[in-house]
Amino acid sequence: MPLLASFKALLFLAFALTPLTSQAAAYPLEAEYEVPAAKEVGTTAGQLRIRGMAGGGLIASIRERSTASVALEGVIEKMFAPWIGLRASGFISVPFDGQLQLISARLGPSVHFLPYRAVDVGLFFDGGFATLDLFTDIRTAMAMLGSGTTLDVYVTSSVAIHFEGLLQGGIASRNGDARVILMPSLLTGLGFVF
Amino acid sequence: MKKRILIIGAGPSGLAAAANILEMAANEVEVTIVHMGHHVGGKAASYVNAAGEHIEHGWHMVLGFYTRMRGLLARAGISFDRAFSSMRGQSHVYETWSKRLHTIDASGSKVAFAARFSQYDGLPFGDRANYSRVMADAFLFATSGANLLEHDDICFDAWAQERGLREHVTRYAIFRVLREGYFNFPERISAYHALQTLRLMSDTQKAEAFVCRGEWSETVWKPVAAYVERLGAKIIPYTMVTDFIYEGRRITGLRVSRPDPEGHHHGASSWPKGGIPREANSDHALSTFDSVISTIPVGVLCTLNQTDQAWWQSPFFARIKNLRSATTLAMRIITKEPVRQLMGPVFGMRAPLGIATDMTGHLTEKHGPGSVIDFCGQEAGFESWSDDAIVDFTLENYARTLGMKPIARADLSWLEFHRNASNHEQLLLCEPGVNVFRPGAKTPFHNLFFAGDWTRNDVDVVCMEGAIASADSASRAALAYLSQI
Numbered sequence: 022m023p024l025l026a027s028f029k030a031l032l033f034l035a036f037a038l039t040p041l042t043s044q045a046a047a048y049p050l051e052a053e054y055e056v057p058a059a060k061e062v063g064t065t066a067g068q069l070r071i072r073g074m075a076g077g078g079l080i081a082s083i084r085e086r087s088t089a090s091v092a093l094e095g096v097i098e099k100m101f102a103p104w105i106g107l108r109a110s111g112f113i114s115v116p117f118d119g120q121l122q123l124i125s126a127r128l129g130p131s132v133h134f135l136p137y138r139a140v141d142v143g144l145f146f147d148g149g150f151a152t153l154d155l156f157t158d159i160r161t162a163m164a165m166l167g168s169g170t171t172l173d174v175y176v177t178s179s180v181a182i183h184f185e186g187l188l189q190g191g192i193a194s195r196n197g198d199a200r201v202i203l204m205p206s207l208l209t210g211l212g213f214v215f
Numbered sequence: 216m217k218k219r220i221l222i223i224g225a226g227p228s229g230l231a232a233a234a235n236i237l238e239m240a241a242n243e244v245e246v247t248i249v250h251m252g253h254h255v256g257g258k259a260a261s262y263v264n265a266a267g268e269h270i271e272h273g274w275h276m277v278l279g280f281y282t283r284m285r286g287l288l289a290r291a292g293i294s295f296d297r298a299f300s301s302m303r304g305q306s307h308v309y310e311t312w313s314k315r316l317h318t319i320d321a322s323g324s325k326v327a328f329a330a331r332f333s334q335y336d337g338l339p340f341g342d343r344a345n346y347s348r349v350m351a352d353a354f355l356f357a358t359s360g361a362n363l364l365e366h367d368d369i370c371f372d373a374w375a376q377e378r379g380l381r382e383h384v385t386r387y388a389i390f391r392v393l394r395e396g397y398f399n400f401p402e403r404i405s406a407y408h409a410l411q412t413l414r415l416m417s418d419t420q421k422a423e424a425f426v427c428r429g430e431w432s433e434t435v436w437k438p439v440a441a442y443v444e445r446l447g448a449k450i451i452p453y454t455m456v457t458d459f460i461y462e463g464r465r466i467t468g469l470r471v472s473r474p475d476p477e478g479h480h481h482g483a484s485s486w487p488k489g490g491i492p493r494e495a496n497s498d499h500a501l502s503t504f505d506s507v508i509s510t511i512p513v514g515v516l517c518t519l520n521q522t523d524q525a526w527w528q529s530p531f532f533a534r535i536k537n538l539r540s541a542t543t544l545a546m547r548i549i550t551k552e553p554v555r556q557l558m559g560p561v562f563g564m565r566a567p568l569g570i571a572t573d574m575t576g577h578l579t580e581k582h583g584p585g586s587v588i589d590f591c592g593q594e595a596g597f598e599s600w601s602d603d604a605i606v607d608f609t610l611e612n613y614a615r616t617l618g619m620k621p622i623a624r625a626d627l628s629w630l631e632f633h634r635n636a637s638n639h640e641q642l643l644l645c646e647p648g649v650n651v652f653r654p655g656a657k658t659p660f661h662n663l664f665f666a667g668d669w670t671r672n673d674v675d676v677v678c679m680e681g682a683i684a685s686a687d688s689a690s691r692a693a694l695a696y697l698s699q700i
């Protein structure tokens with residue numbers, strides 16, 4: 022009996038609902054109001070990319086032995102095209118033995134070879150100025166050139182892990198001597214991209 | 216003898232053209248305005264129906280950058296402060312992802328318009344940063360003096376994506392605001408139109424929005440019409456131009472007829488779709504003019520000189536046929552009981568009536584204890600929906616959007632709905648690529664000039680200020696022509 026009743030109810034529903042559902046027009050612009058999940062990753066034109074990185078470096082001066090340092094760098098990069106940007110970097114080294122401490126501020130173009138992709142590699146060249154041993158009495162100012170390669174791995178649309186190999190070089194005048202200063206560093210860090 | 220200018224249309228551009236001409240040359244020129252309706256103001260008009268009730272053609276706002284319009288009103292003796300009420304820099308956007316209304320408050324300091332967007336809390340953090348950065352770039356670009364016209368053939372969504380806006384961010388309601396505001400949703404809006412809007416609204420003052428405290432025609436257009444009549448213009452209603460008559464490169468006459476007043480005047484909410492019925496035996500020709508300024512909307516213009524192949528195959532007029540218009544929708548409701556009140560328009564609600572404004576506090580005339588709410592939008596996508604279906608959907612949608620208990624028709628003391636389907640009431644779509652087809656004031660006929668929000672002008676966005684700006688160029692061109700003959 023209950024089976025028959027439910028069969029009847031089903032039949033009734035089938036007939037009753039058909040005209041109802043065909044009357045109610047489907048909302049035609051439903052898709053326009055859906056916001057798809059963010060899935061766009063990669064380097065694009067216009068992007069502003071801000072990152073903080075830490076790593077290690079060796080600071081070397083010709084005729085002196087090289088010393089190891091912790092290297093810290095902050096970069097702001099504005100992309101003018103998907104593959105060309107301008108980056109401004111601030112670099113500071115923290116030497117282990119308190120010798121040859123470098124601070125640099127540099128500006129220069131960057132090139133990205135794999136825009137619009139989750140993994141991007143790039144090159145940059147820049148220049149600016151630097152100080153050696155700023156916090157000591159023998160502080161020296163100098164011009165600084167930099168160059169390096171980057172590897173960006175996008176975690177989300179907004180967040181990327183950055184790896185950077187950087188070589189900075191300049192000529193410092195110390196006690197009337199011109200000394201070539203070179204500092205290769207390897208850095209990694211997190212960046213916000215928008 | 217005075218030279219004679221005939222102006223077709225008594226909307227913002229027609230009235231402004233008449234005012235300009237008579238202010239500059241009342242002693243040398245005679246101005247006659249013919250228009251097809253019985254009420255002045257064109258698409259920005261209100262009118263009185265058979266029951267004596269005031270009906271608005273559609274909700275209109277005036278923005279801070281409407282300096283030409285404010286100038287015209289001032290010259291006509293209308294006090295802007297008395298006629299208009301500020302929405303105090305407030306607007307609201309409903310985001311479907313958050314299911315919330317988000318308020319944009321641009322009142323107070325004279326901050327850049329772009330700052331409105333960066334303070335907007337309606338997007339998740341990463342998207343918000345991306346959106347704000349792109350809008351800031353767009354704003355800087357728009358105000359940089361760059362030639363924005365070069366960006367007309369691309370839609371604003373694509374333009375922004377080329378500058379790094381994430382594709383999905385274009386789907387947030389905040390990014391749709393301009394498309395909706397110009398009734399271009401679900402169509403796309405050209406980057407030129409969007410950037411030009413940012414340029415025009417470059418600070419809080421220029422972006423401040425005002426609404427009329429009364430009925431538009433009563434408060435604005437009738438006093439403006441009275442002003443042009445005081446200056447010497449003759450205004451002739453119920454005169455519908457059906458054809459231009461020409462010889463060589465001169466317009467020598469206009470074929471006109473009297474539209475059947477069944478329609479607007481006698482209670483129906485809009486002119487019928489398609490051709491306007493004409494009174495029998497009312498066809499005649501007008502030829503008492505030296506020069507003509509036509510402010511006929513593009514949709515209607517394209518129906519004139521129907522059988523004249525040479526006219527429509529000429530390069531100038533063939534281009535105009537590429538312009539499309541939107542069927543706008545408008546609705547006013549007055550609730551019996553007050554409902555949740557918000558200062559400023561709400562954008563982002565579901566189409567077709569996706570913009571709503573609570574007018575209760577703005578109107579001088581009181582409408583009982585309830586709330587007066589104006590809705591507007593456009594029909595695209597909903598052509599097959601009946602008026603009733605659109606009304607019911609909108610009532611339900613509005614209540615849901617604002618988090619109120621449902622509003623039923625029984626809760627209303629007034630409901631008016633307009634489907635501006637007739638081509639006289641449609642608004643130009645500013646979709647990508649159309650700008651090259653918009654003519655300026657001059658035409659191939661030496662004595663015919665075009666004005667109207669759809670023609671190219673110094674403002675160049677489709678609105679009342681654009682219409683009035685177009686009247687500046689058309690009236691100057693017409694006077695220059697008359698000074699030569």
Ligand SMILES: Cc1cc2nc3c(=O)[nH]c(=O)nc-3n(C[C@H](O)[C@H](O)[C@H](O)COP(=O)(O)OP(=O)(O)OC[C@H]3O[C@@H](n4cnc5c(N)ncnc54)[C@H](O)[C@@H]3O)c2cc1C
Binds near residue numbers: 225258545677
């Ligand atoms: C629903 C809606 C909301 C809007 N909201 C806003 C807003 O918030 N802010 C804003 O600035 N703008 C708004 N607009 C746009 C604004 O109304 C128009 O830009 C403005 O009215 C255009 O003025 P116009 O003089 O160029 O043309 P119209 O206002 O269309 O005037 C044209 C005139 O020509 C006459 N005419 C037409 N055909 C003929 C013919 N064949 N013969 C004789 N006369 C003819 C008409 O009767 C009318 O008098 C809105 C428009 C609509 C429809």
